[in-house]
Amino acid sequence: MEESEILAKLPLVFTESALRQEMLTHGKFITVNKDDTLVREGQYLDFLPIVIKGEIRVFQQKEDREILLYYVREGQTCMMSLSAAYFNHTSTSYGVATKPSEIFVFPTRLVNEWQLKYSSWNAYLIQTFRSRYDELLGSFESVAFDPIDKRVLSYLTDRAKKENTAQIAISHQNLAYELGTTRVVISRILKGFEQQGKVKLFRGSIRLK
């Protein structure tokens, strides 16, 4: 890929041209397939990723179940990788591509260096932490205070908005995973929604009405 092309793909928030230039110099561009694992638990991180295209699912694995932390989307970096790298700890989570993705990676030592040189880099880091915190706080409140039917509806409308379509491609089982409940509960609730005319159900997808 041409340097100018990469430059054009870097998030616009990096305002200092010297920073953008350093990214080009030290970073490199990689592509991964769907279901490729970028990071696994216990691994030391010698690179920090910024997702250019695609999506990475970040989660933790406990005994039997999986805890979804967040998705890293275009222009974003992985908060968990970032802080693990910063303190030279191993990763406590997994990162797996949900689709074919393009990732820009560069050595983790630069995280520290750039903090002392570029304020747009600092702003990016703090923004990353704060928005992940707010996101998790939203999930927490939802789990703590909202009944499941409301959470299902929120999930669907959020995704519809984000993906700009009324048709959400997800199975009942996977929706149950996302919300930390069981398939039967989801099927029951969705059927109720359909009877109320709120959605139309298809095999493998749900359309909001």
Added chain:
Amino acid sequence: MEESEILAKLPLVFTESALRQEMLTHGKFITVNKDDTLVREGQYLDFLPIVIKGEIRVFQQKEDREILLYYVREGQTCMMSLSAAYFNHTSTSYGVATKPSEIFVFPTRLVNEWQLKYSSWNAYLIQTFRSRYDELLGSFESVAFDPIDKRVLSYLTDRAKKENTAQIAISHQNLAYELGTTRVVISRILKGFEQQGKVKLFRGSIRLK
């Protein structure tokens, strides 16, 4: 208070002596009473606090209920204040002292300046964000997957450990607030624990056995 006294009370993680000196120069020491409000929702922050002694309860207020985010304890700063100040946003939460406290405060503009000068300051910020995130993640998992009786027991043993005593001073009502449930549920569960010989109940406190 003498400068040397204040210096001694600043968290040890600030390793650069120039940073410690700047803190002295630009910051000041304030004391607050129990139940004093330091920060309220909608307020712009012109200062960032570091708690030297005491404890600040940080929470959000929604319609009817209150969401406890975290406690800021000795040596810690408030993540919510920090990021609000950083982006010149108003605060989305409240900060209220739970006991008489001593707070070191300094102008928020220094947060940015120090990032570009002192790496121990950067490490402190990132540590602050990451540990709050992990803390919230723990609460999330607990709410999502643990039955209430287990959460009650975890709460008690955590506090016992943190305060280094088996006697936890809290009413059933306040314990219910902390865990987002109701008084009756807590009383029921605690009585069960007492019958199983796990705790002994007193008015206003619970002793672990």
Added chain:
DNA sequence: TGCTTTATGTATCTTTTGATACCGTTTTTT
């Protein structure tokens, strides 16, 4: 085509949690 896997619908039963109400006791306030 026939077999297997995945997706979904639904009934039944149990458990967990919450809501409400009423009680007596202790502590604090007036």
Added chain:
DNA sequence: AAAAAACGGTATCAAAAGATACATAAAGCA
């Protein structure tokens, strides 16, 4: 001291959610 507020125990009822089991349909594949 009297009144009010806070604290805790407990019974009853209802609702929410999970567990289990079984059934049908669609999709993928050998």
